[in-house]
Amino acid sequence: MSLKAVTQIPGDTGLSELIRTHRRRLNYGDVMLEQSRKHGDIVRLPVPGVPKILLSHPDDVQDVLAAKAQYFGLFAQNLLKALFPWGLVATEGQIHDENRALMLMAMRKMQSRINVNDSLARCRQIVSAFRDGQIIDLYQVARDLTYATAVGFLFPPAVRAEILSGLHHEEFLQVISRTNCYFLGLPRPLKLISLLTTILPILKVKKLQHRMRSQLQKIVDEFRPDFEQAPFRDVLSLLVDGSEIGGSMNVAFLVDNIIALLLAGYETTANTLAWALWEASRQPTLQDSIAGEGQQLADNPDEGPIWMNRALWTDAALRESERLYPSVWNLARQTLSEYQIRGYLLPKGTPVYVSQWVTHRDPRWFPDPESFIASRWIEDRHRSATPPTCGGASAQRPTFSFFPFGGGKRFCIGRNVFDLEASILLASFLSELKLTPVSKVKVRPRFLVTMQPDSPMLVRVQRH
Numbered sequence: 004m005s006l007k008a009v010t011q012i013p014g015d016t017g018l019s020e021l022i023r024t025h026r027r028r029l030n031y032g033d034v035m036l037e038q039s040r041k042h043g044d045i046v047r048l049p050v051p052g053v054p055k056i057l058l059s060h061p062d063d064v065q066d067v068l069a070a071k072a073q074y075f076g077l078f079a080q081n082l083l084k085a086l087f088p089w090g091l092v093a094t095e096g097q098i099h100d101e102n103r104a105l106m107l108m109a110m111r112k113m114q115s116r117i118n119v120n121d122s123l124a125r126c127r128q129i130v131s132a133f134r135d136g137q138i139i140d141l142y143q144v145a146r147d148l149t150y151a152t153a154v155g156f157l158f159p160p161a162v163r164a165e166i167l168s169g170l171h172h173e174e175f176l177q178v179i180s181r182t183n184c185y186f187l188g189l190p191r192p193l194k195l196i197s198l199l200t201t202i203l204p205i206l207k208v209k210k211l212q213h214r215m216r217s218q219l220q221k222i223v224d225e226f227r228p229d230f231e232q233a234p235f236r237d238v239l240s241l242l243v244d245g246s247e248i249g250g251s252m253n254v255a256f257l258v259d260n261i262i263a264l265l266l267a268g269y270e271t272t273a274n275t276l277a278w279a280l281w282e283a284s285r286q287p288t289l290q291d292s293i294a295g296e297g298q299q300l301a302d303n304p305d306e307g308p309i310w311m312n313r314a315l316w317t318d319a320a321l322r323e324s325e326r327l328y329p330s331v332w333n334l335a336r337q338t339l340s341e342y343q344i345r346g347y348l349l350p351k352g353t354p355v356y357v358s359q360w361v362t363h364r365d366p367r368w369f370p371d372p373e374s375f376i377a378s379r380w381i382e383d384r385h386r387s388a389t390p391p392t393c394g395g396a397s398a399q400r401p402t403f404s405f406f407p408f409g410g411g412k413r414f415c416i417g418r419n420v421f422d423l424e425a426s427i428l429l430a431s432f433l434s435e436l437k438l439t440p441v442s443k444v445k446v447r448p449r450f451l452v453t454m455q456p457d458s459p460m461l462v463r464v465q466r467h
């Protein structure tokens with residue numbers, strides 16, 4: 004059978020569509036969703052330059068991320084590579100695999116050492132500042148909660164205060180997000196002009212990166228003698244010492260990977276937690292069920308991991324938040340050689356996207372896809388022998404119809420840690436405070452590198 008050219012892949016690529024897309028450049032998620040609903044499982048996106056392809060069927064997602072991952076490399080990681088050349092998210096091949104093995108081992112060790120009482124105390128400390136009737140921004144609260152948690156998890160106690168006050172991660176995230184989105188929508192010649200207009204923020208971020216690096220470097224050197232008291236309770240100590248994870252990490256890799264962990268772990272968790280809280284504030288029954296599970300944890304904090312298996316509504320609300328508002332909403336790859344798919348031949352170097360935002364909203368796999376229905380995950384649990392996991396099939400859905408944490412050789416290394424920390428924070432927050440919506444507040448997703456709310460998530464709080 005003869006294969007069709009990449010330019011024959013359906014999609015609205017006319018001039019007017021290009022202009023419309025460019026105007027909506029911070030809203031690529033909706034552009035992708037519209038195109039996929041209109042044209043099907045393989046679509047050519049209305050973005051200038053070489054044809055850019057969106058694949059939204061779970062079987063194709065599985066091929067790109069896992070089964071045929073050897074045919075794909077990372078795409079549009081240039082800025083990340085420039086900022087953290089040795090960070091896991093920016094490296095490929097042997098360096099990636101070796102560092103990933105060490106980091107995975109460190110994350111596994113840490114998972115069993117998370118202290119539930121510390122997480123509960125952090126949550127109570129933030130909650131204690133609120134008055135009854137006060138209006139709060141859930142997004143800001145989720146960020147405060149997860150940043151303190153991420154720092155507690157990554158760094159030894161002696162340096163946490165310094166880190167909390169010293170690392171200006173926010174500016175990094177903003178510049179990376181904006182520059183990436185900007186580049187996605189521009190043809191190559193215009194990129195140079197746009198680069199000139201963004202040069203100042205990029206220079207600023209380079210300066211920041213330099214400061215972060217030297218700060219971390221200083222911490223590693225200064226506190227090296229303290230890294231001797233295994234079992235360690237933070238990732239940095241595990242990686243520096245190396246005795247528990249089968250080898251220590253070279254200092255250049257270490258610094259980049261700690262920054263990458265902070266960025267990959269904190270922002271994503273904050274978004275998912277914020278959306279779960281936001282939706283719970285609109286569904287009193289769901290909110291009460293989660294609050295009840297939070298109370299059970301507060302009564303028996305030593306049962307953390309056992310509690311998690313019983314906290315069905317907490318788990319279901321987080322899954323639904325990952326489905327409807329996937330923090331990582333799009334993964335970008337490019338073909339490393341010619342690649343055949345669905346009767347088309349993609350040339351080497353073709354950018355290929357798989358988007359959680361698009362596939363998770365497909366009514367074939369998730370009935371009533373636009374509604375936040377936590378109970379769908381409880382039903383899934385009853386039907387499946389094992390709890391639903393990303394990349395895991397259920398009786399109702401194919402593998403990779405749900406992939407908030409990616410899949411294959413780049414599957415998120417923080418997933419299990421996220422599950423425990425986010426469950427504790429969500430349930431204990433709602434066991435302390437009742438949330439009610441503030442009228443006329445509407446929040447929509449904003450498609451930056453991670454998917455964030457476009458405005459404050461305002462709710463009124465009342466102590467239980």
Ligand code: HEM
Pocket residue numbers: 091092103263264267268269271272275329330331334406407408409410412413414415416417418420421
């Ligand atoms: C809601 C929470 C989270 C979501 C949705 C999420 C999502 C993802 C996704 C989709 C990937 C794959 C990227 C790709 O294929 O290119 C990934 C990779 C990664 N995640 Fe997460 N993540 C979360 C939490 C965390 C946490 C808590 C940590 C660490 C503390 C973390 C650290 C990482 C790292 C280091 C990678 C790179 C892995 C590699 O390239 O080998 N993530 N994450």
